[in-house]
Amino acid sequence: MKFSRVLIPALAALTLATQVLAAEPFKVGYIRVMDDAQAITAYEGQFYAKHGLDVQLVEFKSGTDLIKAIVGGQLDTGVLGFTNAASWSSRGADLKVVAGAQRGYHALVVRDDAGINTVADLKGHTLASQKEGSTADTVLRGVVLKNAGLQAGDVSVMGVSPQVAVQSLVGKRVDAAFLFEPQASIAQLIAPVKQIYEIGEVWPFPCMVTITSGDTLKNKKDLVWKSLDAQREAIELLQNKPDEAAKLIAGYFIAEPTLKTLNNGEIPREQVISKAIQTQTFSPALTAKDLSRMQEVADIMQARGSLKTKDGQPYDVSAIVDLDWQHDRKL
Structure with missing residues (x-):
């Protein structure tokens, strides 16, 4: 009896602990x-x-x-x-x-007034991408810019989140951005920008x-x-x-349920x-x-x-x- 009084609560506690672990x-x-x-x-x-x-x-x-x-x-x-x-x-x-x-999918989106039509045209401009060492940064520097003949220092790269990159385009703090979706699509709906390159088409x-x-x-x-x-x-x-x-x-x-676009229409x-x-x-x-x-x-x-x-x-x-x-x- 004494053994049972000790054992039963212990088994109950073990069962409860097992249930807690299972529910993790x-x-x-x-x-x-x-x-x-x-x-x-x-x-x-x-x-x-x-x-x-x-x-x-x-x-x-x-x-x-x-x-x-x-x-x-x-x-x-x-x-x-x-x-x-x-x-x-x-x-x-x-x-x-x-x-x-x-x-x-990484799209290169540029401001309409920046005079950028090719990747090579980025020379001397400021571009928003993700932080150094990220996948986006690696392919940007090691593939996109390199294949366009651009060297380190030819382009000023600002490492930020995709959301901040879009805001930077809208605020004219950068001339271009290397963006994931849906930020690439959103940028083209809310700012005077265009897409000139997408790495998935060139280097999947x-x-x-x-x-x-x-x-x-x-x-x-x-x-x-x-x-x-x-x-x-x-x-x-x-x-x-x-x-x-x-x-x-x-x-x-x-x-918000709708996105207000550049021409003031809502989608x-x-x-x-x-x-x-x-x-x-x-x-x-x-x-x-x-x-x-x-x-x-x-x-x-x-x-x-x-x-x-x-x-x-x-x-x-x-x-x-x-x-x-x-x-x-x-x-």
């Missing part, structure tokens, strides 16, 4: 750009819930902050630029790229990927895979029914976001070509000094790529 949400990090639309859509469309996940969607202002949370164990997965995973893994972080997300690459830690993949593999299944369904909705997807996610990008935010979705190429899978392009990006980072290996040897992208989910799903 699966945390997915995202950045408020169209490149992360599959994570937002999977959440708002109840795809995570459909696959048995209690997901907490956590917003971050930058890929650097997001990757820190994954490394620190505060997040289970995140949708962000591959460059973050490469940079941190080169310093010893145990990270894994487990799926694709979005292929690199996997911009955003799904990343987790090696520890999370080992201990929560089934949950990680369920989250990828949910995001795959979200991608199918984005690709096949952009109008329907836009209704789910438009509020994340445009606060429903769902219409703006649907068109922005249709400029994107989402893919849950990573192809051999994608992996090759990721290696090129890593090589650019290493050449620029933003990625360093301990032994000075070339960084090997394959070391952090785990495509078991993709192969199991026969993608």
